[in-house]
Amino acid sequence: MVEFGIEFVPREPYWKITFYAIQAEKIGFDYLWITDHFNNRNVYVSLALVSAYTERIKFGPGVTNPYLVHPVVTAQAVATLNEVSPGRVVCGLGVGDKTTLQMVNVEQTKPLATIRESVRVIREIASGRSLEMQGEIFKVSGAKLNFKVANPVPVFVGAQGPKMLALAAEVGDGVLINASHPRDIENAVKFVREGLERAGKRSEDLTVSAYTSFSVASDYDKALKAVVPVVAYIVAGAPEMILEQHGISVELASKIRDAIVHAQWKEAFSCVDNNMVEAFSICGAPETCIEKIDKLVKVGVNQLVAGSPIGPNMRRSINIIAKEVFPHFKEK
Amino acid sequence: MALERIARNIPASSWSVASERLIDIILNSLNASKMPSELAKTILYYWQRGQLVTEIGLERLLEASVILEPEKTISSLEELGLSEIVARLKEKL
Numbered sequence: 001m002v003e004f005g006i007e008f009v010p011r012e013p014y015w016k017i018t019f020y021a022i023q024a025e026k027i028g029f030d031y032l033w034i035t036d037h038f039n040n041r042n043v044y045v046s047l048a049l050v051s052a053y054t055e056r057i058k059f060g061p062g063v064t065n066p067y068l069v070h071p072v073v074t075a076q077a078v079a080t081l082n083e084v085s086p087g088r089v090v091c092g093l094g095v096g097d098k099t100t101l102q103m104v105n106v107e108q109t110k111p112l113a114t115i116r117e118s119v120r121v122i123r124e125i126a127s128g129r130s131l132e133m134q135g136e137i138f139k140v141s142g143a144k145l146n147f148k149v150a151n152p153v154p155v156f157v158g159a160q161g162p163k164m165l166a167l168a169a170e171v172g173d174g175v176l177i178n179a180s181h182p183r184d185i186e187n188a189v190k191f192v193r194e195g196l197e198r199a200g201k202r203s204e205d206l207t208v209s210a211y212t213s214f215s216v217a218s219d220y221d222k223a224l225k226a227v228v229p230v231v232a233y234i235v236a237g238a239p240e241m242i243l244e245q246h247g248i249s250v251e252l253a254s255k256i257r258d259a260i261v262h263a264q265w266k267e268a269f270s271c272v273d274n275n276m277v278e279a280f281s282i283c284g285a286p287e288t289c290i291e292k293i294d295k296l297v298k299v300g301v302n303q304l305v306a307g308s309p310i311g312p313n314m315r316r317s318i319n320i321i322a323k324e325v326f327p328h329f330k331e332k
Numbered sequence: 333m334a335l336e337r338i339a340r341n342i343p344a345s346s347w348s349v350a351s352e353r354l355i356d357i358i359l360n361s362l363n364a365s366k367m368p369s370e371l372a373k374t375i376l377y378y379w380q381r382g383q384l385v386t387e388i389g390l391e392r393l394l395e396a397s398v399i400l401e402p403e404k405t406i407s408s409l410e411e412l413g414l415s416e417i418v419a420r421l422k423e424k425l
Contacts, residue, residue: 013364015372022380052363053380 002297002329005031005209005305006318007062010041014049017041020314021050025057027322028330031091031175033062033211033305037100044077051085058088062211062305062311063176065096066118067106072143075125078153079145082126086100087151091122092176094158098237112167113137119155119171121282126153158211162191169195174207176305180281181246182295185210189300209297209303213281216289216311216320226312227283228272229265231329234280236260246279282306286324293329335398337348338420339391342361346412351385352391371396398425 006024008017021032032050036043043061050059060081064074074091082089108114117135121143121174124131130151133140155166158176164288168175177188192208213234215227235248243253252271259268259309277283282292293304312318342350358367358375378389388413397405402425408419 013367013372015367016359016364017367018376019379020361022376053376311394313356313360315355 003030003303005034007307010046025054031058036064060090063092063094071118071121075122079126092156135293140198166195170199176211180212210301213303214306215283222312226309339394354397363400
């Protein structure tokens with residue numbers, strides 16, 4: 001059975017995020033992910049509040065990165081959350097958002113080695129074990145938490161490219177595939193399977209999540225209006241290969257990128273067409289979203305993450321998911 | 333009359349719809365920074381326990397809604413036909 005996750009961006013005040021988190025738990029979401037960007041509210045403070053006001057839902061950073069936060073600090077944070085909410089904490093880890101990292105002059109060097117070693121550090125330290133590791137990126141000499149840890153924290157790796165997808169499957173407890181289109185997910189799952197084989201793991205040992213840009217509303221135009229800014233950013237940051245696979249003009253993507261860089265939002269958003277929305281989001285009325293989720297499940301996804309923007313009105317869109325989307329999947 | 337007492341005059345038959353309207357006003361307000369943190373935490377406490385459609389929950393929602401969006405609060409309650417509540421709210425404001 002497919003599980004459902006929801007992503008929140010702590011650009012909003014803590015009480016709004018926490019309100020929606022309580023709502024997400026009430027209606028039956030299984031996972032809650034909060035993004036980690038230094039220019040938004042702090043992810044762990046936000047998660048601590050989610051932890052205090054919820055009782056069942058699993059939650060974690062979705063995703064943090066080891067370029068800005070050393071993995072021992074991430075391990076400390078998730079282990080502490082796990083003390084507050086035993087067995088409910090997960091840790092999403094990825095290479096981070098290039099634009100945000102560039103603001104603080106941090107380069108995403110050696111991403112594969114960085115993620116591989118980070119996963120090891122987080123898993124070992126957050127499990128309460130002592131770690132001795134002389135890695136290519138991280139050197140840790142007998143690091144250990146000064147408090148007891150009850151449960152291990154599953155580590156999910158955010159991935160998009162072939163090598164990172166395979167690595168995520170190899171070292172992670174879950175993979176967060178950064179895509180929304182069934183064809184992209186199908187391609188990604190092939191690399192995930194390679195990683196599983198390489199590690200001698202079974203497919204049951206790994207949660208395969210589609211981390212989608214999601215917008216649902218009873219009215220398509222309203223759902224579309226909400227998702228266009230998010231799609232504009234995705235197109236602007238997408239590799240040429242991905243754009244070409246979806247028949248999206250590289251020149252047009254470049255035009256969108258330039259407009260975003262110069263804060264010409266109207267210009268940027270007006271360039272987003274239906275093909276881009278189809279390629280990079282799950283958007284529309286509930287039945288359209290159900291159809292697309294079904295396709296993702298058929299190609300091997302067992303967690304669907306409804307990511308930003310969720311919909312034109314967050315509370316109503318969450319309720320639509322509860323009333324119209326969940327019954328299609330949860331009662332199967 | 334204090335806001336708490338005004339909220340207590342909302343008939344029970346209107347609690348559900350009034351609660352929905354006030355929550356929408358609060359969550360969609362562009363004046364979110366005006367929300368007192370202690371009040372926000374009280375609302376979250378009631379929300380977690382399913383008590384926003386009760387007299388005490390409505391008291392806190394009305395308080396927050398009036399702080400963030402006084403005019404929208406009045407017009408929304410007017411739409412619900414809660415003219416007595418609106419009159420008392422106008423006196424208060």
